[in-house]
Amino acid sequence: MTRRWVGRAYVAAVLLFLYTPILVLVVYSFNASRFSTDWTGFTLAWYGRLAANQALLEAAGNSLIVALIAATLATVLGTLAAMAIHRYRFRGRGLVKGGLYVLTVSPDIVMGISFLVLFVAVGMPLGFTTLVLGHVTFCLPFATITVLARLKGFDAHLVEAAQDLGADEPTIFRKILLPLVRPAVLAGWLLSFTLSIDDVMVSFFITGPGFDILPLRIYSMVRLGVRPEVNALCAILLALTFTMVLVAWLVTRERTQK
Amino acid sequence: MKKLLCLAVLLTTAATAQAASQIHVYNWTEYMPDAALKRFTAETGIKVRYSTYESNEAMYAKLKVMGAKGYDVVVPSAYFVNRLRTEALLHPLDKEALPNFDNLDPALLDKAHDPGNRFSVPYLWGTTAIGVDRAVVDPAAITSYQDLWNPAFKGRIALNDDLREVFGMALKICGHSINTTDEAKVKQAYDLLAQLKPAIAVFNADAPRLPFLNKEVVIGLIWSGEVFQANSEAGKQVLAYVYPKEGPMPWLDSMVIPKNSPNKAGAHRFIDFILKPEIGKMISETVGYATPNRKARNLLPEAVRNNPVVYPPAGLIENAEFTNDLGPAIALYEKYWELLKTKN
């Protein structure tokens, strides 16, 4: 079917568009020039410097941990919220939906400063916890709205039938709704992780002295010029991600083959 | 009972020892070489925890809401030292704890933003002036900021995305102070800039050398260190740094101690360490800007020590006006900046 092959070609083209800058990024991690974006020669020096750059590596590690935890919490909370909004008519339902949209519009700076004021007012020390709380908050609407969109248009009779058969809410959630919305939950998690790992403005205001995260380190380099060391770090993180994805794919493939 | 007391004493001393054995430094990334930080820890046993910010303004906002606590050493630019000082957010320096203070060049001390250097110690400094792509423009033909208005450069001009620098340049052309709060003068500067606006290619928000090296622009405002490093790496003079007749705009970054810093003793030791000549030399060489430390400057290789790009001829800086804090008058500049940006 030519239609199918047109579709596949299109997917490949879009992926090419998405990966071209990534390829450039990786190639330039071997660029000998520190001060310009011209190619002046091949070198592994940046990878060597990266290995010795404890601060950068620690910041990267912190970012990963915060992103993993925040994305997971946001997805759990978001899925429950989407389910509540979709299924229950409760007072304040409109406000909840409104609140989620307000979150998506909120400029980063305003969110960051208002959170900082809040945390300082209640005397909460800045650092890992405040970061996670902040990140979960701005990831929440992305997870919720994605799952909610999938819930719409689902046959309400399925749920009614389950209820007639005596199923209680947790069971309906676990056995019927959750499996149905799984792709949306995954999509929500991926979006949340993406948002969290690269957030600059909100994180700047709510992180504490001594808990540094990668995006802040990188954005702060802008004044003096971003070193290719950072490209090297991104290239390594990409390699790690791809390896993990490959391993996961091989493992699940073997299981289904068996 | 006695055991409990002993335990309590032990724990509190342990806690304070912990606190005393580390300092939090707040600065730009890459603005302090790792090697210097490691040496400090090796010499004093105090760990350095380094956090970063991307602009003076953001750092100020955060420090203010936090009540000037959490960080031990911060490195603001001069006009922010002024702001932090006038708002009583800084801890006065104990000069007795800073024996190396005398290594500093007196020409950079006792400036308007911190008379007597009660609160700040100069760290690195530089100037902003005109940068030119040698391959396209003859540097000898450029003598004034006004040359940027030459129609031959249309669409190939870079300015920095910094309203003080851009308006500073225009105010200098008009012969006014770059710290004026007189609306008529600021408007005059704005009118001049409005003529230039269509010819500007970019208000650069990152390293000013990039638009030049990317061959997008041929002339514009640039910082001294950018030119020096670009030329050093290329091994030849790709960019020229021109001091216009109105004079360059110097800037100075200083180390300060916030009022509620958790480890003031450690902060003082750190600042004194940075003031050592060999450390000053290391910092200047790694970061690429001028050191305010006379002794450090003497340790630098001849080619750098007397390089006019990094160390401008003495007369130029003596009476040059440093950018100063404007207080509420900043709103005036912001108003005209918005007009400039939204103009076509």
Next chain:
Amino acid sequence: MTDTGWFKTLAIGLITAWLTVFVAVPNLLVLGASFCARDEARLLAPIFTLDNYLRFFNPVYFAVFARSMALAMITTALCLLVGYPFAYSVARGGWAHKNLLLLLVIIPFWTSSLVRTYALMILLKANGLINTALFDIGLIQAPLRMMYTDAAVVVGLTYSLLPFMILPVYASLEKLDGRLLEAARDLGAGPVTVFWRITVPLTLPGMVAGIMLTFLPALGMFYIADILGGARSLLVGNLIRNQFLTSRDWPLGSATSMALTLIMAAMLLVYSRSAKALSREADL
């Protein structure tokens, strides 16, 4: 439904509590600040004033808002045009490993956006990869000016926001029942009709979600636009940042932020009302 189970209470309670603490309270603070007067030393003076809102009636602010809106709308439209067929093909193209494809879409965005933007710059600059390649082939004699143009900004923003369109659309598309499409075709409908009358209405919730999650963040983005566009004009994000950080006028910044939120809320409300009238699927 008169179900009063603990699960329901938990689900509703959790989200309400979280939003109250982390959305309602901070936004009330911002709202309060927007009615205060500017104070040099304390950042805010608790003096009631409407000044900050009155300053909106100013052609400069109007121009800034208009530009942000236009940019966000164009970006969203492009994301939809590029992203929807992509999501459609992944969902229904008979791929063996759909989840892998989704991962491939999102993985590039786990690198720093600044580094990615510099990579775009390396491609677009006057002595960059694209210009050098075209020059070497002989297609051009002088470099194409791609940096510091509106086109570069749109490309950069679309690039950054594409996954935020693709993923929600995909999540909704994935459940599309192929049999419905087959049935329509069996009844004689041509491919265009099948698309407009069946596919689009059924995938509308996903599209609406994707549009929301692309358009709303796009309004506030300015950093990438500045690097690729040359920062010659202001976007709402620049304005708010300048007000908070450069001018240190927190009340004004709060008011601008509130105004942005209110305008968006009004637009969403209008959309919601009209969508309800048309179809339940299109509702937010």
